[in-house]
Amino acid sequence: MQPATQTVPVSVWSNPWHNLAFGFGSGTLPKAPGTWGSLVALAFVPLLQMLSGWAYGVVIIASMLFGIWLCGKVAEDLGVHDHEGIVWDEFAGIWITFWLVPAGWYWLLLGFVVFRILDIFKPWPICWVDRHVHGGLGIMLDDILAGFAACGLMHLMVLWLG
Template sequence: MTDSLQPAAEPIPHSVWSNPWHNLAFGFGSGTLPKAPGTWGSLVALAFVPLWQMLPGWGYGALIVASMLFGIWLCGKVAQDLGMHDHEGIVWDEFAGIWITFWLVPAGWYWLLLGFVVFRLLDILKPWPISWVDRQVHGGLGIMLDDILAGFAACGVMHIAVRLLG
């Protein structure tokens, strides 16, 4: 999903407030904000990270796998319901991506800030192969996969930063 600083070009469906699947896909409403919905969705998802970091590594990993698999179904379903591929307000993919970013990363506000910036840059700039996946893969998997890859790349950057700075 492309995030920009332009106002949302796509109308926000009213179902975001009445359909629980749509509400989840739109990040509890964060994807309805008029500018940079992916960034707002990432910020809402970031609030969960300190909770996930209290889990054992395998538990956090299981949560990531579950959020990815659920997200493929959820984003595909909501996109189909809305009749469009990857509405810019669908931000569950950012939720999964930001959660991946912090897997096995130490707790601390400075790591949260750095990881948020690294993930958002990778998600917005979409370096190869993320850009290729974004253009070539469709459906729920396509909506999710570019953010999953950005999350794993950001996680790698974070682990390097922890070794160098931590």
């Protein structure tokens, strides 16, 4: 569990890796940095949805692998397990949520809410991963799982609400 508010490192504005991990600065906002990071990531979804399904999948895999390295590096640089301002994991989770989901503002809104609920409340096994897996993988994995769960729920809703 992280402290309620952590100090924003100055390096977010001078180190490109830190800036990226902090979601182009969205993770520096004082309340709910994960939500702000998810909103910034959401802005990229319509662009990703223009890709073919396999190309979007490649972006997801790349964002996950890169994120494991990036989040681990930045957490180590800052000397913390998982700074609350590191939101690259939310980027990957949001992008996973919308893989093969139809385009449209209502799907964006619904997927955002579904992902945030899963990321905040962390149902099992997400909560177990959050507590027991550390380093860059630990920072990323709970959001990756939340993203895949949200993606599955979105596909069920697409079938149901169509």
